[in-house]
Amino acid sequence: MSVGDSVPDRVSAVGSSDPAKIIGLLVFIYAVYLVAGSIAGINPVSNLTSLTRWIGLFAIAALALNLHWGYTGLFNIGVIGFMGVGVYVAAIVSKDPVAAGGGGAVGGATGGLGLPLPIGMLAGAVAAALFGLLVALPALRLRADYLAIVTIAVSEIFRLSVRNGNIASFDVGGLSVGFGGGDGLQLDWGSEVELLFDALLLGGVYDSLSATAERLIGSPVAVDRIGYALILLAFMIGYYALLRRIGNSPFGRVLKAIREDEEATNSLGKDTDRFKIIVFMIGCGLMGLVGVLWFMNAGGGGGSVNPTQFRPDTTFYIWVALIIGGAGSNTGSVMGGALFAAFLYRGPRFLQTVIDKLTETDLGSFARRTGFGEAMAPIAGSFDPIPLLLYAVTKIQSLQLLIMGLVIIYLMQNRPQGLLGHRKEQAAAISLSRPDRRSDGDRAVAADGGAEDE
Amino acid sequence: MGVADGYRTRAEGLVENPFNGLLVFIGLYLVADLILKLSGVDVVVNVPGMGATKIMGGVEPLDSFLSKVINGILRGLIIGLAGIGLSMTYSILGFANFAHGDFITVGAFMGVMTSYIVAGVVGAATYDIGTLALMKVEASQLGLAITGGPLAFAAIVLGLLIAGVGTVGVVLLVDRLAFEPIRDRSSVSLLITSIGVALVIRYLVNFIWGIEKFSANSPGDTWELAIRGSEPANGLQRGPSTWEFVITELTGSIRVNAHDFTLLIIAVSLMLGVHVLLQTSKLGKAMRAMADNKDLARVTGIPTDRVIRFTWVLGGSLTGVAGYTWVLWSGTFGWYDGWLFLLLVFAAVILGGIGSIYGAMAGGLIIGLARDLSIIFIPSAFAKAFAFALMIVVLVVKPSGLFAGRTTA
Amino acid sequence: MSDTDIDPPEEAVQANVPEDADVDYEKAETQDSAAEEAAKHVPQAIPLQVENLSKRFGGLTAVDGASFEVEQGTLTGLIGPNGAGKSTTFNCVTGVLEPTAGTVRFNGEDITGLAPHQIADRGLARTFQIARELGEMTVLENLMLAPTHQRGESLWRSVLPFTRGSVVEQEEEVLEDVWETLDFFDIDHLADEYAGNLSGGQRKLLELARVLLTDPDVLLLDEPFAGVNPSLEERLLEHLHELREQGYTFLIVEHDMDLIMDNCERVIVMHQGSVLTEGTPEDVKADERVLEAYLGGEVET
Ligand SMILES: Nc1ncnc2c1ncn2[C@@H]1O[C@H](COP(=O)(O)OP(=O)(O)OP(=O)(O)O)[C@@H](O)[C@H]1O
Numbered sequence A: 001m002s003v004g005d006s007v008p009d010r011v012s013a014v015g016s017s018d019p020a021k022i023i024g025l026l027v028f029i030y031a032v033y034l035v036a037g038s039i040a041g042i043n044p045v046s047n048l049t050s051l052t053r054w055i056g057l058f059a060i061a062a063l064a065l066n067l068h069w070g071y072t073g074l075f076n077i078g079v080i081g082f083m084g085v086g087v088y089v090a091a092i093v094s095k096d097p098v099a100a101g102g103g104g105a106v107g108g109a110t111g112g113l114g115l116p117l118p119i120g121m122l123a124g125a126v127a128a129a130l131f132g133l134l135v136a137l138p139a140l141r142l143r144a145d146y147l148a149i150v151t152i153a154v155s156e157i158f159r160l161s162v163r164n165g166n167i168a169s170f171d172v173g174g175l176s177v178g179f180g181g182g183d184g185l186q187l188d189w190g191s192e193v194e195l196l197f198d199a200l201l202l203g204g205v206y207d208s209l210s211a212t213a214e215r216l217i218g219s220p221v222a223v224d225r226i227g228y229a230l231i232l233l234a235f236m237i238g239y240y241a242l243l244r245r246i247g248n249s250p251f252g253r254v255l256k257a258i259r260e261d262e263e264a265t266n267s268l269g270k271d272t273d274r275f276k277i278i279v280f281m282i283g284c285g286l287m288g289l290v291g292v293l294w295f296m297n298a299g300g301g302g303g304s305v306n307p308t309q310f311r312p313d314t315t316f317y318i319w320v321a322l323i324i325g326g327a328g329s330n331t332g333s334v335m336g337g338a339l340f341a342a343f344l345y346r347g348p349r350f351l352q353t354v355i356d357k358l359t360e361t362d363l364g365s366f367a368r369r370t371g372f373g374e375a376m377a378p379i380a381g382s383f384d385p386i387p388l389l390l391y392a393v394t395k396i397q398s399l400q401l402l403i404m405g406l407v408i409i410y411l412m413q414n415r416p417q418g419l420l421g422h423r424k425e426q427a428a429a430i431s432l433s434r435p436d437r438r439s440d441g442d443r444a445v446a447a448d449g450g451a452e453d454e
Numbered sequence B: 001m002g003v004a005d006g007y008r009t010r011a012e013g014l015v016e017n018p019f020n021g022l023l024v025f026i027g028l029y030l031v032a033d034l035i036l037k038l039s040g041v042d043v044v045v046n047v048p049g050m051g052a053t054k055i056m057g058g059v060e061p062l063d064s065f066l067s068k069v070i071n072g073i074l075r076g077l078i079i080g081l082a083g084i085g086l087s088m089t090y091s092i093l094g095f096a097n098f099a100h101g102d103f104i105t106v107g108a109f110m111g112v113m114t115s116y117i118v119a120g121v122v123g124a125a126t127y128d129i130g131t132l133a134l135m136k137v138e139a140s141q142l143g144l145a146i147t148g149g150p151l152a153f154a155a156i157v158l159g160l161l162i163a164g165v166g167t168v169g170v171v172l173l174v175d176r177l178a179f180e181p182i183r184d185r186s187s188v189s190l191l192i193t194s195i196g197v198a199l200v201i202r203y204l205v206n207f208i209w210g211i212e213k214f215s216a217n218s219p220g221d222t223w224e225l226a227i228r229g230s231e232p233a234n235g236l237q238r239g240p241s242t243w244e245f246v247i248t249e250l251t252g253s254i255r256v257n258a259h260d261f262t263l264l265i266i267a268v269s270l271m272l273g274v275h276v277l278l279q280t281s282k283l284g285k286a287m288r289a290m291a292d293n294k295d296l297a298r299v300t301g302i303p304t305d306r307v308i309r310f311t312w313v314l315g316g317s318l319t320g321v322a323g324y325t326w327v328l329w330s331g332t333f334g335w336y337d338g339w340l341f342l343l344l345v346f347a348a349v350i351l352g353g354i355g356s357i358y359g360a361m362a363g364g365l366i367i368g369l370a371r372d373l374s375i376i377f378i379p380s381a382f383a384k385a386f387a388f389a390l391m392i393v394v395l396v397v398k399p400s401g402l403f404a405g406r407t408t409a
Numbered sequence C: 001m002s003d004t005d006i007d008p009p010e011e012a013v014q015a016n017v018p019e020d021a022d023v024d025y026e027k028a029e030t031q032d033s034a035a036e037e038a039a040k041h042v043p044q045a046i047p048l049q050v051e052n053l054s055k056r057f058g059g060l061t062a063v064d065g066a067s068f069e070v071e072q073g074t075l076t077g078l079i080g081p082n083g084a085g086k087s088t089t090f091n092c093v094t095g096v097l098e099p100t101a102g103t104v105r106f107n108g109e110d111i112t113g114l115a116p117h118q119i120a121d122r123g124l125a126r127t128f129q130i131a132r133e134l135g136e137m138t139v140l141e142n143l144m145l146a147p148t149h150q151r152g153e154s155l156w157r158s159v160l161p162f163t164r165g166s167v168v169e170q171e172e173e174v175l176e177d178v179w180e181t182l183d184f185f186d187i188d189h190l191a192d193e194y195a196g197n198l199s200g201g202q203r204k205l206l207e208l209a210r211v212l213l214t215d216p217d218v219l220l221l222d223e224p225f226a227g228v229n230p231s232l233e234e235r236l237l238e239h240l241h242e243l244r245e246q247g248y249t250f251l252i253v254e255h256d257m258d259l260i261m262d263n264c265e266r267v268i269v270m271h272q273g274s275v276l277t278e279g280t281p282e283d284v285k286a287d288e289r290v291l292e293a294y295l296g297g298e299v300e301t
């Protein structure tokens, strides 16, 4: 291979085409959903906003995880715990205040400190980062598999603790706040989208958007969903840009080196512990922010949190997304997040809706009537597979996790670099082609020797 | 691995000294506090500015304490039984198997299903086999208790057997399909794969049996050990044995039922069996060699594939049986329970030292006791969190575990 | 490589002041004349002193009370039969392992038990016997990593818009040095290859190139030429001599006795964890105990 011609081409080509690839994939996914949705007569706005919600969330979550695992080799399987710290702290900081003694733990009716939502989000991210520091200080020197066990244990400790009635509500400076215990917390922020637009001094945009939507669709809810989708897209772009910048820098280079061989990197004079602590905190902070966005009401998330939502399952969703895209690549993380959200996470449920509408079977009542036994009986008797298929459709939420498990096994066995292939991004702030200033004439000395020892 | 090892020694050296003193202090404090609580003594200190403040002591009735001890031991035995398999695969195959919790689930479901079918089909015959297989019946209606007559006894024994054998089958299949093709990959790849396996098993169980917990408890006779103090009226209520603790000011009783004893007998005899097997057979030696150095073991002619298979067989059967005894002991089991249980098993294995079978047993007991006894000092909702925290402390302070260096028996 | 691209370490001999993170790399351009001056001095300072170093692994004592010194501006050889404890000594000196006993002094400062990066920071760097290339990084990335205290290693400076410019600027400087090094080591055709795909010899080269780019004062090289083709080996040796004349110091573990005898001013012989003898190549050659050690017998000391 001749260095002179091929490298610059390659580097510039990659640089320009990465976002293009992401956009291409998104266009494809949206087209599939639009077509399938319109066949089944699903409202396109709710169809696409909900799709965007999951793509956005999984993309940013996978990006944050990529910083830990893909770049630095930090095996964090406690992602949901850091997300939880983020959203719980944001809730406590920016829920409406309730006077001490007035709230109580019932139904998550405790109040907060009443600070603006953006401050709450920031506080959530900072708290998650500090929680990350707490974990990092003792645990980052552990082997990868031990770190995995510690992080998942920490996320379980978090879940079991917030579930605990003893800290469901307590008084701080005359206000009743708390973690809500087993009932969880109401995230009664009002319209988060409006608050966030206002915070960005885009209140006017929100109002006009709102008016337009009211006129076109006739539903004010749609505005929040669209606005939320836009916010998520903005976060996606923000996370992507930030992480690319981190990755394409000397800092990112050290992270990669730590992933490859920490001891050798340390011997080259890099204070690897410092890098690992910083990067663990940043990643956890980003995860904390993901947590707030994930559970807020605006996107149709229900506007409440409940400890059972912080079981490790979500962590593994995010891992699958990252593995699909190929750990170590930011572009891959986004694409993996989008593919995962569209086809593994949201896809089966979407399919369920489509089948429900198309077949006009009342799946809900079928599910109530039919268990696995009833579904199998006709097969045993008269080889009628329809009840079993319908049962499978009603149980699609279990099946999709089963499929995710199969996907993990398949990828680890056959495509450990991810479905999208080996897409490592070069860790430098500049293109690494030979600088122009040195013409080939300077390098006559390099002409001999060569590859004899290969 | 060399990198990590080098690092660990450094980290251990750094953390050990300041930490150990603190840990010993906390331990001593807890013991002293427990003694005070058992004697019902409050230690009150007059703190300037805050008035009289209770710093230690309280009340912990002896019967409640002993119940916790018994619960902790029984829980610990299950953890230990399941932990042996996890520990062996961890050291011999070199990865943390996150599917291990779901192997427990497999054992519980297969075993109890067998018991249901045996008791239901042979016995009452009022239920069709499908209903029985899907466990849509209350166990009490089948009279499923170890003391419930010869049929029930046979059903439970057969259930135990199938719990072990069936789990071995599943585990071998999983190994063949999921792990064997990537045997030589990094421990992290295998770990991630095991997470995939865990999802597949768990949601397959969910798909078939649904999300309701099944119950299998009709424990039969309860023995009550009375603790008698100044009020002899609260004495022995029923059951064959009469053991009495006469302690002034304390009354109460501890209940132990037939299934608790069954668990105790099964767990202890299986652990003894494993001990004898690994000490006396060549297999034990081969496993130790493989855990030490896989490549070396291979070149010295140890049939590594066979050893790996034995590891799965031994570990899988113990784990399946552990799942069944869990059902006997607690009375219920659901598709998610094995997974939730996994971290406690990890805690035990790490505490005992990965690869050490006695470590797994001892670690199980320690974690079981820690989980149940922690309730004396902290709100019960934190009990499990406490066990996890204990595991983290061990990982940080002494990652090689308490029984380090005694790889596989 | 021309003599402009490696920074002469003349300051480090006299003063041990940690250099400012920012200027450290930049000074590379400016101090050639000082280097030539330093090269004229007769070497006499002792940058590296090892006293009574011991390292036990469980029951095995790999290094057993080894003491030696390495003089400024020399190529010193460290030889000994397999298992003599040479690599373990390197590991203890450079902080990769914590010694069981003994002290290591660098430029007069006790550095025993410091972390590897702290030791590397003071100007004592090393290569590994089995090359530690960063497999899933390209050769270019491997080399770009090496220069110490790059501005962009601060997260904020790499990320914030108004500081990114200076990071990019320095990246360009580093890149030029990296390409020069690539050319010199004859691995420029591998620039975009993943380091994990290199042959054994190429990995050793990469590692040597990388450690030179960290610009240390004293370099411990553990069998640096294993697998490197002879013509290149010769050129590298020539280069090491050049650097030595500028004031750099080398301690080289090597099994090729001729190479050691031909190139080193001083030779240290290790056997069973301790220093058997030490002296000029002639002295060492004349010492019968050295031969006995290599033949595997018990040696009286
Ligand atoms: N991490 C370790 N754990 C246990 N023993 C070790 C370790 N590292 C080295 N040893 C042992 O210490 C002794 C010295 O090894 P060392 O690698 O230092 O020798 P060496 O002189 O570099 O040999 P070679 O010329 O073969 O490289 C050997 O017996 C080796 O097996």
Ligand SMILES: [Mg+2]
Binding pocket: C086, C087, C088, C129, C222
């Ligand atoms: Mg060596």
